[in-house]
Amino acid sequence: MDKIPLLIVDDQPEILNTLRRLFQKQYRVLSAPDGPRALEILKKETVAVILSDQRMPGMDGVRFLEKSRDMQPDALRILITGYADIDASIEAVNRAKIYQYVSKPFEPDELMMVVDNAAAHYRMTLENRALQEALTRANQHLEQENRQLKSEIEQQLDLGKFIGHGAAIQKTFKLLRKVVGTPTTVLLLGETGTGKEMLAKMIHFNSPRKDKPFVVQNCGAIPDTLLQSELFGHVKGAFTGAVENKKGLFEQADGGTVFLDEIGDTTPALQLGLLRVLQEGEVKPVGSTRTIKVDVRVIAATNRDLLEAVEEGTFREDLYYRLNVFPIHLPPLRERREDIAELARFFMEKYARRLNKTIKGMTPLFIELLEQAPWPGNVRELENEMERVVTLADEGGMLEPELLSERFHLNKETLTFSENGMTLKEAVGRLEKRMIEQALTKTSGNILKAAEILGVSRVGLHKMLQRHQIKAALFK
Incomplete structure (x- = not known):
């Protein structure tokens, strides 16, 4: 020195x-x-x-x-x-x-x-000056990256770049255009993996609130007491471990949008708090006696039948009507097969860029197999599969059928159920059940691994098991 x-x-x-x-x-x-x-x-x-x-x-x-x-x-x-x-x-x-x-x-x-x-x-x-200068440069670089990232996100979420030209998705898109510039509460309905969160982002980033926070909370991911604290905040001493006051997501997102996924999994106690937000525009932190005014737009999503939940007494009727002001249905991928090739091409280019790999394209048979598949995990499953095949593909090569997962190479008989007098819905359901059973057999009843093979979430697979009355324990 x-x-x-x-x-x-x-x-x-x-x-x-x-x-x-x-x-x-x-x-x-x-x-x-x-x-x-x-x-x-x-x-x-x-x-x-x-x-x-x-x-x-x-x-x-x-x-x-x-x-x-x-x-x-x-x-x-x-x-x-x-x-x-x-x-x-x-x-x-x-x-x-x-x-x-x-x-x-x-x-x-x-x-x-x-x-x-x-x-x-x-x-x-x-040293302090050097650190301060380095911090200033880092902050400037971060701000520049944030501006660039925000610009890229807004471009990706531009309404003009919405993927899909089929009648089913265009109906959804038409509703989206009408509501995007309003403060109206939106309820997104659709199966797991259909793109509900992406649609919520599109609504927010094309609305007057786009420069304010966009906050996401999965209501089925954490226990009710913790979820109430996350959404509404809490005061010091409200419960064990509440060592200081905490702002909830509604307060943090003031002026912006809160997206509540899996809204159908909430408890009556939490539903009451949500009703207060929608009716009065205020939240009451856990353990507090006072309310706090908030200005947020609520977009909720569910793959459940909320009206059926209301009839069963598990979902508040008044909250249902508050949420159901402007429902938008996202069709499952099997109902928009004409969009599969376009979506596959988008994901191919996305992951080719990410992996710095050149892919010439997809063979006709590859596309045909994609279009014939049942896609129980919808767009999310398609994206996962495309990421996998791009990773496996040779540099400068084409995407061939051999790169697809095993489930795409089932006996042709499984693709022609309709010839046996079944409706399309029955055939798809039967094929979905068979694929789930095959995945469970291959993984010895391990639900998490089976979900990975099928390209769906663990929560989504649990719901499919209930729908088809399949017991994973029988495969162990």
Whole structure:
């Protein structure tokens, strides 16, 4: 490590030499017999600490240190004064902004400690400044990245770039265009993996609230008490572990949009709080006696039949009608097969860019197999499958049927159920059940692994098991 530069100024040669010898082991010592010559040194050299005597002919120590401050404001200035120079010491503090003064006679160890402390202070000042500059650059870079990312997200979520030209999805898109610029509450209905969260983002980022927060909460992912705290906030002492007040997501998203996924999985207690938000525009933190006004747009989503839940008594009727102001149905992928090739091409290009890989395209048979598949996991399953095949594909190659997962190579018989007098819905249901059973057999009843094979979420697979009355335990 380079030695720290120290400038010593004294008009008495013997003292100047003594101080030079005292500090030369630890510091790069520069010296001058008077103020003017010391100022000449400061024009050429950057120093960390200046040690100056007060009583010198022509230019005293206070005047010299004051001038040195204008030239090198970061340098730490130390004044050596006689016992009687109290006025000079006060003047040095006020005018020259000295770091410290040392009275004569002084002990070498005492002076060494003062200079060492000043040098450490100088180092810390420079390090803090460097850190501050680095932090400023990092923040500027982050802000630039955030602006770019936000711009990219807005471009991706532009209504004009919505993928799909089939009648089913265009009906959904038509409703989307009508509601996007309004503050109306929206209820998105559709199976798992149909793109409900993506649609919620499109509504938000094309609305007047696009510059405000967009907050997502899956209502079925965490316990009810924790969910109430997450959404509405809590006050200190509301429950064990509530060591401080916490703002809920509704308060954090004030002015923006809150997307509540799996709204059908909420409890009556939570539903009451949601009703308060929708009716009164206010939240009541857990453990608090007061309410807080919020301005948020609510977009809710579910794959359940909420009206059936109302009839069963598990969902509040008044909340249902508050949420069901503007329902939008997202069709499952099996009802929009004409869009599968376009969606597959979009995902192929997306993951080819991410993996920095060139893919020429998809073979006709590859596309045909995609269009014939039942897709129980909908668009999410298609995206997962396309990510997999792009990863497996050779550089510069085509996407071939051989790259597809095993479930796409079932006996042709499974693709022609309709010839046996079944309706399309019955055939798709039977094929879905068979694929689930095959996945469970392959994984010895492991639901998580089976869900991965099928390209669906664990929660989605659980719901399919209930629908088809399949018991995973029988496959263990």
